Amino acid sequence: MSVAADSAVLTFRAAGDADVPAIVALVESAYRGDVSKKGWTTEADMLEGQRTDPDGVADLIARAYSRIVLAERAGELVCCCHVEKQGDAGYFGMFAVSPTLQGGGVGKAVLAQAERVARDEWGCARMEMTVITIRDSLIAWYERRGYVRTGVKKPFPYGDERFGIPKRDDLEFEILSKDLR
Structure with missing residues (x-):
């Protein structure tokens, strides 16, 4: 499937095992380290260390009714x-936009694609996610796309690196x- 975002065509596909290294690199670049600070979704000021790892990504790809959706522009994972x-x-979850492309509509298009998969392919009535509560600008971004805060809190996994x-x-x-619906 293809969608225009930021005047360039995005193509979507499901990830396979060969995509694991590129996914890990993209997720790390969007959330950790100095490169993540080029975008607005960085967690570098609140967390260091890894955001994900190859084994975790491979596990998500292998599960039933689980998909890592990739968005590519001209063959490049974005x-x-x-x-x-x-x-x-x-x-x-595990939502990552290349830091230099954040704010250009790519994330909105990918979120809509994920919602389509959940609703149209799997018959899901709603979409849920967990967001760190101090991420006010990120929560506001999701609220502008129809998400509501439930008030249900979960502890952060302190001690699990x-x-x-x-x-x-x-x-x-x-x-x-x-x-x-």
Whole structure:
């Protein structure tokens, strides 16, 4: 499937095992280290260490009713996300846009594609995600796209370096939800 975003055509496809290194590199560049600071989604001020790893990405690709959606422009990976059917909801996560392309419509197009997969292919009634509660601008971005804060909080996995090394002691997640019907 193709969509125009930022005046260039995006093509979507499901990730395969050969895509794992590129996905890990994209996710790390969007959230960690100095390169992530070129975009607005960086978590570098609150977390260091890894955001994901090859084993974790490969596991998501291998699961039933789980897909890593890749968005490419002229054959170059520019965005990815993970969408998974969990009961009657789709779960949205591991959303990463190349830092130099953030704010240009790519993310909005990929989010819409993930919602389409959950609704049209898997029959999900809603999409859910977890967002770190102190990420006000990110939460506002999702709210502009129809997501609502549920008030349901989940603890941050302190001590599990697979999710990063916190620089703060006040991190927690909140579930955001959107009706897809």
